[in-house]
Amino acid sequence: MIQVYWKNATADVVGADDGVTAADLDAVSPKVEAALDTVCRQADAGELGYVKLPRRTDCRDRVRRLVEAHRPGTTDLVVLGIGGSALGNIALQAALNPATYNLLDQAARGGPRLFVLDNVDPALVADVMDYLGDRLETTLFNVISKSGETAETASQFMIFRQMLRKGLGDEYARHIVATTDAARGTLHTIATAEGYDMLEVPGDVGGRFSVLSEVGLFSAAMCGIDIDALLGGAAQMADRCRQADWRSNPACVLAAVKYLMMTAKGKPIHVMMPYSNRLYSLADWYRQLWAESLGKANDRSGREVFVGPTPVKALGATDQHSQVQLYREGPNDKLTVFVSVAAHPADVDIPKAFPDVPGLSYLGGATLGELLAAELAATEYVLAQARRPSVTIRFDAISPAAVGEFLFLYEFATSLMGELLDINAYDQPAVELGKKATFGLLGREGYQDVGEEVRAFAATDERYLV
Amino acid sequence: MIQVYWKNATADVVGADDGVTAADLDAVSPKVEAALDTVCRQADAGELGYVKLPRRTDCRDRVRRLVEAHRPGTTDLVVLGIGGSALGNIALQAALNPATYNLLDQAARGGPRLFVLDNVDPALVADVMDYLGDRLETTLFNVISKSGETAETASQFMIFRQMLRKGLGDEYARHIVATTDAARGTLHTIATAEGYDMLEVPGDVGGRFSVLSEVGLFSAAMCGIDIDALLGGAAQMADRCRQADWRSNPACVLAAVKYLMMTAKGKPIHVMMPYSNRLYSLADWYRQLWAESLGKANDRSGREVFVGPTPVKALGATDQHSQVQLYREGPNDKLTVFVSVAAHPADVDIPKAFPDVPGLSYLGGATLGELLAAELAATEYVLAQARRPSVTIRFDAISPAAVGEFLFLYEFATSLMGELLDINAYDQPAVELGKKATFGLLGREGYQDVGEEVRAFAATDERYLV
Numbered sequence: 065m066i067q068v069y070w071k072n073a074t075a076d077v078v079g080a081d082d083g084v085t086a087a088d089l090d091a092v093s094p095k096v097e098a099a100l101d102t103v104c105r106q107a108d109a110g111e112l113g114y115v116k117l118p119r120r121t122d123c124r125d126r127v128r129r130l131v132e133a134h135r136p137g138t139t140d141l142v143v144l145g146i147g148g149s150a151l152g153n154i155a156l157q158a159a160l161n162p163a164t165y166n167l168l169d170q171a172a173r174g175g176p177r178l179f180v181l182d183n184v185d186p187a188l189v190a191d192v193m194d195y196l197g198d199r200l201e202t203t204l205f206n207v208i209s210k211s212g213e214t215a216e217t218a219s220q221f222m223i224f225r226q227m228l229r230k231g232l233g234d235e236y237a238r239h240i241v242a243t244t245d246a247a248r249g250t251l252h253t254i255a256t257a258e259g260y261d262m263l264e265v266p267g268d269v270g271g272r273f274s275v276l277s278e279v280g281l282f283s284a285a286m287c288g289i290d291i292d293a294l295l296g297g298a299a300q301m302a303d304r305c306r307q308a309d310w311r312s313n314p315a316c317v318l319a320a321v322k323y324l325m326m327t328a329k330g331k332p333i334h335v336m337m338p339y340s341n342r343l344y345s346l347a348d349w350y351r352q353l354w355a356e357s358l359g360k361a362n363d364r365s366g367r368e369v370f371v372g373p374t375p376v377k378a379l380g381a382t383d384q385h386s387q388v389q390l391y392r393e394g395p396n397d398k399l400t401v402f403v404s405v406a407a408h409p410a411d412v413d414i415p416k417a418f419p420d421v422p423g424l425s426y427l428g429g430a431t432l433g434e435l436l437a438a439e440l441a442a443t444e445y446v447l448a449q450a451r452r453p454s455v456t457i458r459f460d461a462i463s464p465a466a467v468g469e470f471l472f473l474y475e476f477a478t479s480l481m482g483e484l485l486d487i488n489a490y491d492q493p494a495v496e497l498g499k500k501a502t503f504g505l506l507g508r509e510g511y512q513d514v515g516e517e518v519r520a521f522a523a524t525d526e527r528y529l530v
Numbered sequence: 531m532i533q534v535y536w537k538n539a540t541a542d543v544v545g546a547d548d549g550v551t552a553a554d555l556d557a558v559s560p561k562v563e564a565a566l567d568t569v570c571r572q573a574d575a576g577e578l579g580y581v582k583l584p585r586r587t588d589c590r591d592r593v594r595r596l597v598e599a600h601r602p603g604t605t606d607l608v609v610l611g612i613g614g615s616a617l618g619n620i621a622l623q624a625a626l627n628p629a630t631y632n633l634l635d636q637a638a639r640g641g642p643r644l645f646v647l648d649n650v651d652p653a654l655v656a657d658v659m660d661y662l663g664d665r666l667e668t669t670l671f672n673v674i675s676k677s678g679e680t681a682e683t684a685s686q687f688m689i690f691r692q693m694l695r696k697g698l699g700d701e702y703a704r705h706i707v708a709t710t711d712a713a714r715g716t717l718h719t720i721a722t723a724e725g726y727d728m729l730e731v732p733g734d735v736g737g738r739f740s741v742l743s744e745v746g747l748f749s750a751a752m753c754g755i756d757i758d759a760l761l762g763g764a765a766q767m768a769d770r771c772r773q774a775d776w777r778s779n780p781a782c783v784l785a786a787v788k789y790l791m792m793t794a795k796g797k798p799i800h801v802m803m804p805y806s807n808r809l810y811s812l813a814d815w816y817r818q819l820w821a822e823s824l825g826k827a828n829d830r831s832g833r834e835v836f837v838g839p840t841p842v843k844a845l846g847a848t849d850q851h852s853q854v855q856l857y858r859e860g861p862n863d864k865l866t867v868f869v870s871v872a873a874h875p876a877d878v879d880i881p882k883a884f885p886d887v888p889g890l891s892y893l894g895g896a897t898l899g900e901l902l903a904a905e906l907a908a909t910e911y912v913l914a915q916a917r918r919p920s921v922t923i924r925f926d927a928i929s930p931a932a933v934g935e936f937l938f939l940y941e942f943a944t945s946l947m948g949e950l951l952d953i954n955a956y957d958q959p960a961v962e963l964g965k966k967a968t969f970g971l972l973g974r975e976g977y978q979d980v981g982e983e984v985r986a987f988a989a990t991d992e993r994y995l996v
Contacts, residue, residue: 067995068995068996069990069994070994070996071991071993146847146851147848147851147852148851150848151852162657163653163654163657163658164657164658164660167643167661168661182848183847183848184847184898184901184902184905185805185874185902186874186876186877186897186898186899186902187629187806187807187874187928188629188807189878189898190875190877190878191628191630192629192630193878194628194630195630195634211889212889213890214851215893215901216847216851216901218889218890219893219896219898219901222880222890222893222894223878223879223880223881225883226883250887254884314996317996332861339651340653341649341651341653342651342653348852351853352851352852355853355856356852356853356856359855359856359857359858359859359860360859360860361858361859361916370859370860370861371860371861372859372861374842374856374860374863374864376840376842379649381612381649381682382612382616382648382649384961384964385613385614385680385737385961386613386814386817386818387817387818387822388960388961388964389826389959389961390821390822390824390840391825392825392960393825393826393836393838394824394825394837394838394840395836395837396836397798408653409652409653409656410652410653410657411652411656412652412655412656412659414685414688414689415688415689415692417688417691417692418688421716421720422975423677423679423716424679424684424688426969426972426973427684427685427688427972430685431652432652432685434972435650435682435685435972436652438968439650439681439964439968441967441971441984441985441987441988442964442984443964444988445964445967445983445984445987445988446960446964446967449963450827450960462653492855493855493859494855494858495850497912498850498854498908498911501908501911502901502904502905503892505904505907506892506893506896506901506904507892508888508892509888509892517911518908518911519907521907521910521911521914522907522910522911524535528535528536528537528540529533529535529924530533530535530536530777530778530779530780530783
């Protein structure tokens with residue numbers, strides 16, 4: 065169970081210049097109600113594929129079948145994907161398995177080691193290739209791409225497919241699970257021709273909303289995560305997000321506060337700061353969801369608006385020793401969203417080791433969980449003292465259900481933000497030119513002109529090299 | 531060798547509203563010259579301890595002696611530290627050892643596995659305790675704290691000291707290296723009384739400037755990193771940073787561009803985006819250096835200024851699928867500092883696997899390094915097209931020397947930024963109240979009042995819980 069606590073974003077706590085007032089809420093209320101109405105209607109009309117995912121049994125059934133087939137013989141699972149085909153997978157694994165997972169024995173892990181290769185960094189890929197060299201026979205690759213033509217994923221796929229063919233001969237195809245479009249596309253064609261096991265990227269779900277589809281569920285289930293509980297939590301949150309009284313609807317409150325902060329309170333930077341290492345990767349997932357969905361040059365009538373809050377991730381308590389100086393004393397341009405955990409997966413007693421040393425004795429007898437909770441309360445307090453607003457998303461525990469709730473909450477809040485900002489939250493037009501420029505530089509047919517232009521642009525001008 | 535390429539931050543490329551003009555440079559020139567003069571004089575007067583570190587042989591000698599003593603028998607090294615006592619350690623390890631380092635055999639690693647525990651997250655600590663359970667005899671703990679009273683590090687120290695005592699009896703003290711003040715303080719006292727090996731946190735170097743001291747060097751050398759080359763690179767950069775013609779001085783150019791961006795071009799957000807997984811953790815190190823040094827409420831005459839660029843980290847090419855949509859189409863409020871690598875530690879050929887598939891064939895025959903370089907050039911280009919300025923820091927290779935250069939470059943640029951902004955770049959006053967609030971919540975003698983106040987503040991007001 066998660067809850068949104070937003071008192072520290074109100075004018076009562078941080079003042080009317082930097083906090084939400086009753087008048088702000090009244091003013092924004094019709095917009096929020098309209099946004100909720102629109103998003104619910106779109107969902108009911110079947111236009112928002114991601115909203116259906118928590119209750120789609122076909123996805124989890126396909127995942128379960130493949131997990132049953134592959135889990136017993138697999139020691140290492142490598143996900144080849146990037147962006148929305150990686151961030152959710154990483155976040156689920158980090159949240160719901162130990163930090164030392166890959167170092168544990170097979171028995172202690174209960175599933176394969178997991179590597180999510182979400183970059184084409186040559187050293188990274190070479191390091192992982194070296195590591196996998198003598199265990200290819202028990203390694204499974206899950207290549208995730210709707211089209212199969214994402215340059216990074218396609219490159220990795222070709223590299224590891226060749227490695228498998230060289231190492232295992234005709235057996236290689238049994239070591240690849242392709243998660244791709246159900247009916248068409250380059251990867252679909254290859255996977256069908258070569259006989260890979262296949263999973264679906266739902267056609268009506270964009271990459272950054274796909275974590276609760278087969279995209280995110282397969283690696284999670286392979287690593288022993290209870291995907292039924294995950295989806296159950298998401299389904300519960302989906303119900304809460306339809307609550308018509310918007311002030312009792314967590315997604316509406318979150319969106320309203322964030323919208324007011326960026327439009328009326330001069331807070332274009334939205335920090336997410338979990339007080340939990342396990343939940344830290346959720347902030348990376350959020351970064352993509354927020355930046356790609358809401359960073360837009362044009363509104364839906366084509367007017368130039370150049371909007372979009374900048375998502376920033378931070379980690380408590382660690383970043384108290386790194387970022388909080390800035391957050392408290394720098395420009396008052398941030399909303400911080402803390403993420404707290406009431407009951408951690410484990411707790412550790414701090415021994416009463418030095419009862420006579422004043423700088424240490426007060427710690428003895430507390431637990432690390434208590435220390436972390438005190439540090440969060442202290443940080444909420446010191447930010448509020450400096451009139452810096454914050455919101456806290458409270459997890460009762462780091463459970464699959466709570467993580468599912470969180471994921472759905474942010475997805476739905478993103479849809480609402482798109483309505484409030486009057487932008488298309490589901491496209492990413494700015495990414496296209498970069499792809500074309502890369503094609504051109506690599507000599508892809510039809511992109512020679514842009515390639516020439518980028519090459520000329522990129523030629524080093526020695527006057528500016530110091 | 532590293533170089534700063536700044537053409538894409540000029541008005542020629544991105545226009546005069548968003549890029550640096552010749553007139554901007556002329557206007558800022560006297561300020562930069564004065565800042566350089568001041569910082570060099572402070573360095574010559576011995577007031578800037580960090581500037582001396584690259585050539586301090588005493589530090590590396592002490593480190594080398596302890597490494598020789600401990601490395602042969604150590605399979606696992608655990609650093610207990612936070613902030614400046616962890617970020618540099620993590621950055622050096624990530625940059626200069628394989629991503630799979632902890633998974634490799636002892637022979638392939640050439641040093642112990644490394645865990646840097648920079649948080650008091652109870653699940654994280656419990657996971658690592660479980661992992662270490664049956665290998666305590668070959669585990670070494672390096673506890674790093676100038677005073678010994680940093681709550682997070684002190685708690686971890688007490689926990690692992692107890693674990694060692696229970697597991698190893700009187701032998702426990704041989705499994706702790708304390709890096710602390712040379713003459714006084716809580717940890718100094720305990721380490722002396724209990725007979726730990728000791729290293730020094732230099733008295734005249736602040737935590738966030740300490741990576742090239744014994745703080746950062748010990749774990750690096752234990753894991754096989756060539757610290758002489760690291761320091762040699764830093765020393766070379768120290769010389770380049772004294773170049774009086776500031777337009778040929780990389781630290782001055784970096785500081786001048788960043789200063790102009792934040793003060794004259796409406797760019798308060800400074801992204802660091804390495805196109806290299808290994809260099810990504812340098813961005814975390816930079817985040818602390820930049821935020822704590824430059825995020826200040828008051829200038830040196832006590833006037834309220836609330837300055838400080840917000841550092842943000844991103845990873846290329848990964849974040850092209852996450853953040854670049856926002857960077858290109860969102861508010862034009864960012865300067866992006868790319869970090870590029872000419873020759874990666876390894877490269878991987880992309881096979882010509884599907885010569886007849888148009889969406890894949892252009893990739894075959896390239897290397898991952900070439901793909902990554904093309905993606906960087908494409909991103910520089912698309913940002914410039916949208917009038918978004920960028921700077922690129924170019925590494926010839928990911929070598930200890932180049933990393934040393936980078937670290938010193940940013941430290942010196944931070945000093946210059948402090949002068950340009952007329953703030954104290956070496957303190958962190960905002961952190962103190964948070965510490966007091968934590969003390970109060972945990973019942974430390976003398977902090978009951980603030981404890982009561984924070985407790986009242988933190989009491990849940992159910993009206994704001996959704």
